[in-house]
Amino acid sequence: MTMLRPQSVFPLAITALGLGLLGLFFVYPLFTVFKVSFIDAQAHITLANYAKILSKGFYQQAFINSFAIGIASTIGTTLLGVPLAYCVARLPVPGKSAVLVLIALPLVLPSFIAAYALVLLLGRSGVMTVWLQAQGIPFRSIYGMPGLVAVYMLTLYPYVVLPTLAAFKAVDASMEEAGQNLGASRWRVFWTVVLPIVAPSVMSGALLVLIESLENFGVAFVLAEDRPILSIEVYRLFAGEVGSNPASAGVLGVSLILCTTSVLLLQRRYLSKRRFATSTRAAPPIHKVGSALNLLATVFVWGTVLVALVPFFAVLVISFLEFRGPVMHGNFSVANFQDLWNRSSRPLFNTVFLASAASLVAALVGVPIGYVVTRFRSRLSHLLDMTAMMPFAVSGTVLGIGLVVAFNAGWLILTGGWLILVIAYCVRKLPFNVRASSAILHQIDPSLEEASINLGFSPVATFFRLTVPLMLGGVVGGMVLTWVTLAAELSSTVVLYSGSWSTMTTVIFQALEGTGAGIASAASAVLILTTALPLLMVYRLLRKHQLAVL
Amino acid sequence: MAAIALDKIDRKFGTVHAVRDVSLEIRDGEFFTLLGPSGCGKTTLMRMVAGFCELDSGSIRFGARRIDALPPHRRNTGMVFQSYAIFPNLSVAGNVAYGLRARGVASTERNERVRKALRLVHLDGYEDRWPHQLSGGQLQRVALARCLVIEPEVLLLDEPLSNLDAKLRVEMRYEIRQLQQKLGLTAIYVTHDQEEALAISERIAVMRAGRLEQVGTPWEVYNQPANPFVADFMGVTNLLPGVVVSARGGRIEVKIGEALFAARAETGAAGDKVTLLIRPESLLLLPAQHGPPPNFASFEAIVARIEYLGVLTRLDLDLGGVTVRVAVLDKAPDHAVPGGRVSVGYDPARAILFPAS
Numbered sequence: 001m002t003m004l005r006p007q008s009v010f011p012l013a014i015t016a017l018g019l020g021l022l023g024l025f026f027v028y029p030l031f032t033v034f035k036v037s038f039i040d041a042q043a044h045i046t047l048a049n050y051a052k053i054l055s056k057g058f059y060q061q062a063f064i065n066s067f068a069i070g071i072a073s074t075i076g077t078t079l080l081g082v083p084l085a086y087c088v089a090r091l092p093v094p095g096k097s098a099v100l101v102l103i104a105l106p107l108v109l110p111s112f113i114a115a116y117a118l119v120l121l122l123g124r125s126g127v128m129t130v131w132l133q134a135q136g137i138p139f140r141s142i143y144g145m146p147g148l149v150a151v152y153m154l155t156l157y158p159y160v161v162l163p164t165l166a167a168f169k170a171v172d173a174s175m176e177e178a179g180q181n182l183g184a185s186r187w188r189v190f191w192t193v194v195l196p197i198v199a200p201s202v203m204s205g206a207l208l209v210l211i212e213s214l215e216n217f218g219v220a221f222v223l224a225e226d227r228p229i230l231s232i233e234v235y236r237l238f239a240g241e242v243g244s245n246p247a248s249a250g251v252l253g254v255s256l257i258l259c260t261t262s263v264l265l266l267q268r269r270y271l272s273k274r275r276f277a278t279s280t281r282a283a284p285p286i287h288k289v290g291s292a293l294n295l296l297a298t299v300f301v302w303g304t305v306l307v308a309l310v311p312f313f314a315v316l317v318i319s320f321l322e323f324r325g326p327v328m329h330g331n332f333s334v335a336n337f338q339d340l341w342n343r344s345s346r347p348l349f350n351t352v353f354l355a356s357a358a359s360l361v362a363a364l365v366g367v368p369i370g371y372v373v374t375r376f377r378s379r380l381s382h383l384l385d386m387t388a389m390m391p392f393a394v395s396g397t398v399l400g401i402g403l404v405v406a407f408n409a410g411w412l413i414l415t416g417g418w419l420i421l422v423i424a425y426c427v428r429k430l431p432f433n434v435r436a437s438s439a440i441l442h443q444i445d446p447s448l449e450e451a452s453i454n455l456g457f458s459p460v461a462t463f464f465r466l467t468v469p470l471m472l473g474g475v476v477g478g479m480v481l482t483w484v485t486l487a488a489e490l491s492s493t494v495v496l497y498s499g500s501w502s503t504m505t506t507v508i509f510q511a512l513e514g515t516g517a518g519i520a521s522a523a524s525a526v527l528i529l530t531t532a533l534p535l536l537m538v539y540r541l542l543r544k545h546q547l548a549v550l
Numbered sequence: 551m552a553a554i555a556l557d558k559i560d561r562k563f564g565t566v567h568a569v570r571d572v573s574l575e576i577r578d579g580e581f582f583t584l585l586g587p588s589g590c591g592k593t594t595l596m597r598m599v600a601g602f603c604e605l606d607s608g609s610i611r612f613g614a615r616r617i618d619a620l621p622p623h624r625r626n627t628g629m630v631f632q633s634y635a636i637f638p639n640l641s642v643a644g645n646v647a648y649g650l651r652a653r654g655v656a657s658t659e660r661n662e663r664v665r666k667a668l669r670l671v672h673l674d675g676y677e678d679r680w681p682h683q684l685s686g687g688q689l690q691r692v693a694l695a696r697c698l699v700i701e702p703e704v705l706l707l708d709e710p711l712s713n714l715d716a717k718l719r720v721e722m723r724y725e726i727r728q729l730q731q732k733l734g735l736t737a738i739y740v741t742h743d744q745e746e747a748l749a750i751s752e753r754i755a756v757m758r759a760g761r762l763e764q765v766g767t768p769w770e771v772y773n774q775p776a777n778p779f780v781a782d783f784m785g786v787t788n789l790l791p792g793v794v795v796s797a798r799g800g801r802i803e804v805k806i807g808e809a810l811f812a813a814r815a816e817t818g819a820a821g822d823k824v825t826l827l828i829r830p831e832s833l834l835l836l837p838a839q840h841g842p843p844p845n846f847a848s849f850e851a852i853v854a855r856i857e858y859l860g861v862l863t864r865l866d867l868d869l870g871g872v873t874v875r876v877a878v879l880d881k882a883p884d885h886a887v888p889g890g891r892v893s894v895g896y897d898p899a900r901a902i903l904f905p906a907s
Contacts, residue, residue, distance in 0.1 A: 450602055451635035453623045455700060456652030462623075469639050 010460050011376040015384050018369045022387050026427050029402030030257065030394065036405060037250030053251045062228035062252070066214055067259075069145060069229070073152035073213040078206045080153055081160030082198075084304055087297040088161075089168035090287050094298060101539065102305045103158050108481060109312055109531060110488030110505070111155035112218025113524045116512065117311030118142050118151060119222060120318050120328070120521065127328065147223045152213045154308040159212070160205040167201035168194070173284045200270045207267035211260045215395030217491035218505075222512060230256050231491070235397045238404075239495065246405055253398035264393035268386075312528050319525035323518030336522035340507070343519070348526065351487050351504040354418060358425030359482040365426065366433025367475055371467065373434065374441040375449070385434070392431040396491030400424055404495060416498050424492040429482045436481070440474035441467075480538045484531040504530075552612040552703045552736060553578040554599065559608035561594065561760075568594045570760040572608070576738065576753075581730055583739045585747040586757035587783070592740045593708060595757070599738060600706055601625050612703050623652070628697025629706040632713065634689045636681045642668070642692055643677035649700035667699035670729065687718050694726065698733065705730060705737040711746065723750050744784050748772060756780045773829075778904055781827045788830060788874050791906060794822040802903065807869030809849040813901035823906035830864065830877035832900040835892055838885045842895030850893050853886050867892065 040046045053059050087093055088100070106114070121128045122142035132139040142150070171194055179189035220229045230252060238249035289297075322333040366388075373385040391399065403424055407414040414420040444467070452462040490505040497506050504527045511520035554576040561569040569591045576582045584592035597603040599610060601622030610618040617625055628649075637645050643664050650660045668674055671691035681689060690710060697705060707726065711719045727750050730737045741747050747754050748768040755765045756779075764776035775781035778789050792806035797818045804811045804826050811826055818824065834846070842848040851867035851874065858881060865876045865886060876894060886892050 445633050445635060447631040447633050447635040448637060450600075450622075451629065451631055451696075452637070452648065453602075454600055454625075454627060454629045455649030455696065456623050456626075457648075458621065458623045461652075466637060466639075470637075 010463070011372045011381065014368045014372045015380050018365065018372070018384050019387065021365060022384075022427075022430070025403070025423050026391055026394075026399070027387070029399065029406040031402075032406045033246075033250045033253050033398060033402045035250075036246045037254050039247065049247045049251050053248050054255075058228055059233065059252065062230045062233050063255070065145075065224075065227055066230040066256075069148050069152070069220075070210050070213045072145070072149045073156065074206050074210045076149055076153045077157050077160050077209045078202060080304065081157045081205070082164055082202055084157070084301055085161045085164035085168055087301050089165050090284060091289060091297045092286050092294060093301050095302070099301060099305055102309065103161055105158075105535075106155045106308050107158045108484045108535060109155075109309075110218070110490070110524075110527060111151065111216065112222055112490055112505075113315055113488070113508070113528065114155050114308075114311040115147075115151045115219040115222040116508070116520065116524060117315040117318070118147065120517070121311070121314055122147070143223055143225050144227060148220065151219050151223060152209070152216070154311075155219070156209045156212055157304070157308065159208045160202060163201040163205045164198055167198035169284065171197050171284055176284060204267050204270040207263050207270065211263050211267070211393055214260050214263070215256065215393070215491075217395065217397050217494070218509075221509070231395050231397055234395070234401070235495065238397075238401050246401070249401055253395075253401060257394055257398055260393040260395070261390065264389065268389070315521055315524045316528060319521040321521075323521070328517070336518040337526075339516075340519050340522040340526070343507075346500060347502050347504050347507045347523075348530075350418075350501055351527075351530070354421050354425065354501075354503065355483045355486040355489075357418075358422045358429065358486050359479045361422060362426045362429040362433045362482050363475055363479045366430050367437040367471065369430075370434045370437030371441060371463070374438045375446065388434045389431045391427050396424070396428055396489065396493075397495055399427060400492035400495030403492075415496075418501050421493065421496050421501060421503075424496055425486050425489060428489070428492060429486060432485075433478060433482060436478040437471065437475065440471050440478075444470050477538050480534050484535055487531055488527060552615075553580075554582075554704060554736060554738070555609075555611040556595075556599075557609045557611075559595070559598065559605055559610070561598070561603065561606045567760050569598070572760075572762055574755060574762070574765065576736060578613075579734045579736055581727060581737045581739065581750065581752045583741060583747045583751035583754045584757060585741055585744060585754050585783075586763075587742060589759075590757040591760040592742075592757050594760075596706055596708055596738055596740050599625075599704065600627050600629050626700070626702055627704045627706050628700055628702030629708065630690075630693045630697055630710045632709045634693040634710075634713075636684075636689050636692055636696075638681050640681075641677065642673065642679045642681070642684070645681070645692055646695045646699050648696060653700065663699050664695075667695040670698060671695045671725075686714055687722065690714065690722060694729065698729065698735075703736070705735045707737060707739045709741055710739075711741075712743075719746070720749075726750070748784075756783060758783075773900075774902070775827065778825055778827065778907065781902075786830060786875065786877075788826075788828050788833075790826045790828070790869075790872055790874060792824055792826055792872075794818050794820050794824055796820055801898070804903070806874075807872035809851065809869045811849065811901060812847040812898040813903050814899050815903045818903060825904045825906050827902040827904065828874075828896060828900055830875040831862075832896055833874070833876040834895045835865070835876060835878055835883055835886060836895050837883065840893075842893075845897065846895040847898050848893050848895040850891055853888050853890050853892055856882055856886065856888060858882075865892075867894065 037049055038045050038047070040048055088096060093099065119142065120126055122139075123129060124141045126141070129139060129141060175193055175197070176189050179193045180186065184192065215231055217231045217235065220232050224232060234249050234252045234256060237245045237252060318328065319336055320332055320334065322329045322331040322335060369384060369388055373381045373388070403420055404415055407420065414423065448470070449462050449467060452466045453459060457465055488505060490509060493503055493505055494509055497503060504523050508520045508523045508527070511517065511523065554574075556572055556574040559569055559572045572595060584595055586592045594603055598605055598618070601620060605618055608618075609616055637648065640648065646664045646667055647660050650663060655663070664677070665674070668676060671694050673688065673691050673695065676688070681692070684692065693710070710726070711722055714722060723746055739747075739750065751768055753765060753767055754771050756763045756771055758779055764771055764780045766774070771780060772784050775784060781787050782789060790806045790811070792804040792811065795803045795805050795810065797820060800814055800816060802813050802815050802818050804813060804824060806826060813826060834842075836842060836848065849869070851869050853865055854868045854873065855866040857864045862877050862879050863882045865878070865882060867874045867876060
C-alpha cells in the first residue's frame with residue numbers, strides 16, 4: 001500500500017535498462033561459456049567435452065579439493081565467527097567500537113595479499129618457518145589445504161560475524177527473560193531460544209563464505225601450488241601455456257557457476273527467513289561475567305581481529321626489506337619501491353583509473369536499480385533483483401572468459417582495451433551496489449517521496465530532487481567501498497588485461513609467478529595503502545549510513 | 551477548495567477487496583472523517599484521492615473536474631502523513647517552501663508565503679531550524695504548514711495525530727479543526743480512533759472491509775448506528791440478543807434473558823430474533839424503592855460486577871445469562887452491591903433493534 005504507482009514510466013525504463021545491460025554484459029557472456037562447453041570442433045552439440053574433462057582424475061580431484069576447502073573453510077569460519085559475534089554483542093569486551101571497525105577490514109583488503117604475506121612468513125623459506133625449524137619444530141610450509149583454509153577463515157570471517165552480530169543484538173531482551181522466567185538456565189536459553197533465532201543469519205553468512213572460497217582465485221593461486229583447484233584450472237585451461245582450450249575451460253566454468261549459484265539461491269532463501277528476529281524493543285543486556293571469562297573473551301576477540309590483520313602489516317614491513325632474488329635479507333631498504341617505480345608507474349595509474357571509472361559506472365547503474373527493486377515491487381523488478389545479485393556467485397575468471405569469448409569477434413569487439421575491464425568490474429560490483437543502495441533506501445521513509453509528489457514534483461523530479469540528495473552520503477560511501485575492492489581485483493583482471501593495461505594486482509600476480517618477491521611486496525604495500533586510506537577517509541560516512549561492507 | 555465526489559469506487563489487491571463500490575459526496579469546506587479498524591480501506595480510499603493508489607473502476611471529482619486519471623503531483627491536494635514525512639535534508643523553511651518551488655513561485659512571494667504559513671501554525675521564527683531539532687508536535691505543525699502554504703483544493707490527513715502523546719493529540723486536533731475552518735478548506739481525515747472522529751468531524755463515514763457502513767454526523771453514527779458493527783465500533787455498548795414478544799403501534803417488547811425490554815421500531819413481529827442496542831449511559835440506575843421517570847421503561851437485574859473508572863463507574867448486570875452494562879457518573883449508589891438486585895430505567899426511544907445476525 002505504501003508503494004508508488006508501479007505503472008509509471010520511470011521504473012519501467014530503469015528495469016529495461018538494467019535488464020538490458022545485465023543481459024548483454026553478464027547473461028550473454030555466460031551463455032557463450034555455456035555454449036562453447038557443449039560444442040565440439042565441428043560445431044556440433046555434444047556432451048563429449050564434459051565426458052572428457054569430468055572423467056580425468058586430475059579434474060575430479062579439483063572438484064574434491066575445491067569442495068573440501070570450501071566446506072572446511074565454511075565450518076571453520078562459522079565456529080570462529082559465531083562465538084566471536086556473541087562475545088562482541090553480549091560480553092563487556094573493551095574497545096568494542098575499534099573492534100567493529102577492524103572486523104570489517106579483511107573484507108575490503110585484498111585477500112590474496114594476505115595469502116602472499118603468509119607465504120613470506122610461513123612459506124618454505126619464510127621468516128617464521130626458518131625460525132620454527134631453528135627451534136626444532138618440524139614445520140614445513142603453509143602451502144596446501146591447511147594454509148588455504150586458514151587464509152579463508154581469516155579473510156572471510158567477517159561474512160559470518162557481521163550478520164550474526166546484528167542478529168544477536170536484535171534478539172529482544174524479553175525473549176531471554178521469558179525463557180529464564182519459565183525456568184530455563186541461561187545456557188539452556190542460549191541453545192533453545194537465542195541460537196535458533198540467529199541461525200538464519202549465521203547460515204546466510206556461512207553460505208557467502210562457501211561461495212567466496214569456491215570461486216576465489218588469488219588466494220588459491222598463491223597457496224595451492226600444484227594441487228588442482230577448480231577456479232585455477234578454469235584459468236589454466238583458458239590461458240594455459242599449452243594453448244587456450246575454451247571448451248574445457250567452459251566445462252569447468254559452468255560446473256563452478258552451477259555450484260556457486262545454487263549456494264547463492266540457498267543463501268537468499270535463508271536471508272528471507274531472517275525477518276523474524278528484527279522486532280527488537282529492548283536491546284539485550286551486556287552480561288556480567290567473571291574477570292577470568294572476560295579476559296578469555298577479550299583475548300579471543302582481539303586476538304582474532306589482530307591475527308587477521310597481521311599479514312597486511314607484515315607485507316608493509318617486509319616491503320621495506322632488501323630482497324636478493326626471492327631471498328629476504330634483514331636490511332632496511334626502499335629498493336623494492338624503486339624497482340617497482342622504475343619498471344613502470346603505469347599499473348598504478350591504470351588501477352586508479354579503472355577502479356574510479358568502474359565504481360562511478362557501477363553506482364550510476366546500481367543505484368537506480370536498487371531504487372526500483374526496493375520501491376517498486378513487481379514480478380519484473382524481482383527478476384531484475386535476482387539477476388543483479390547473480391554476479392556475486394560467478395567467479396571473476398569465468399566472467400572474464402565469457403567476456404573474452406563473447407566480445408573478441410563479431411559486431412561488438414571489446415577485448416584488448418580498458419573498456420572490457422571496466423565492464424567486468426561493474427558487473428562484479430553490481431550486487432554490492434544494488435544491495436547497498438537498497439539498504440540506504442530502507443532507511444528513507446517512502447512517505448517522504450510521496451510527500452514530495454503530493455506537493456507537486458513528478459516522480460522523476462522527486463527522485464533527482466529529494467531521493468538522490470538523501471542517498472548521496474551513502475552512495476559516496478558505497479562508491480569508495482567499490483573502489484577499494486576493485487583496486488584489488490585480480491580474478492577477472494588476469495583474464496582480461498592486455499598490453500599496457502596491466503594493474504597493480506597483475507604486477508603482483510606476475511611477480512609471484514616469477515621471482516620478483518621484492519617487487520610483489522612493494523606493489524602489495526602500495527595496494528594496501530591505496531585501499532586503506534580512502535576507507536579511513538569515509539569511515540564516518542559509512543557509519544552514518546549504516547552501510548554494511550557485505 | 552472544492553467539493554469532492556467519489557462515485558462507485560472499487561479496488562482489489564489480488565484477492566483482497568480493499569474498496570468496494572464506495573460512493574460519497576463531501577461538501578465544499580466540510581471536515582469529513584473516514585473511520586474504521588485497520589485494514590478497512592480508509593487509507594486506501596484517501597490515497598486514491600491523493601493519487602497514490604489506482605482505481606479499478608469508479609471516478610473522483612473535485613468540483614466538476616474529474617481528477618482520478620491525473621498523476622498525483624498534478625492534483626493539488628495537501629497531504630499530512632502519519633510519519634509527517636518532513637524532509638530531513640531541508641530546513642523548516644525549505645520544507646514549507648517545497649511545494650511553492652514545484653509551482654514555480656518567485657522567491658520574494660515564496661518567502662512571504664512561507665512566513666505566513668509558519669505564523670498560522672505558531673512556528674514564527676522557526677524558519678532556519680532543522681527537522682532533527684524539532685519535537686513531534688512541532689514536526690506536525692511543519693507538515694501542516696507545508697500543506698497549507700500551497701493552498702490545496704483538498705486537505706488530506708492520514709492519522710496525523712497517532713504519533714503524538716494523548717494530551718498533545720487533543721490540543722492538535724482542536725488546532726487542525728480551527729485552521730481548516732478559518733481557511734475554509736475541504737478536509738478528509740483518516741483515523742481509527744472513534745473519539746477523535748467524533749470530536750473533530752462534521753460528518754463521519756464508518757468503513758469495514760472496504761465498504762461504507764454508515765455516513766452521518768457524529769451524533770447520528772453514535773446514537774443512531776446503522777448496524778451492530780457501527781454501534782460496537784463507536785464505543786462501549788450493549789448489543790443484547792433477544793426475541794420479539796409483542797409488536798403493537800411502533801412499540802415492541804423484546805425478551806432478553808429473563809427481562810422484558812421496550813423499544814420503538816416500525817417493523818417486527820412476535821417471534822423475530824433481534825439484537826437490541828442500548829448505550830450504557832442511556833441506562834439509569836433507579837434509587838431503591840423508586841419507579842422509573844414518566845415515559846421510561848424499566849427492568850430488574852442482579853449486579854454481577856462493579857468497576858470504578860474515575861469519571862464513571864461501570865456495572866455489569868446479569869439478566870439471567872445475558873450481561874448488560876450500565877455506566878453511572880461518579881460512584882455507584884450504595885444499594886448497588888455485587889449480588890444485589892437493582893432496577894434500571896431507560897427511554898425506549900434510545901433502544902434500537904436490529905435483526906439478529
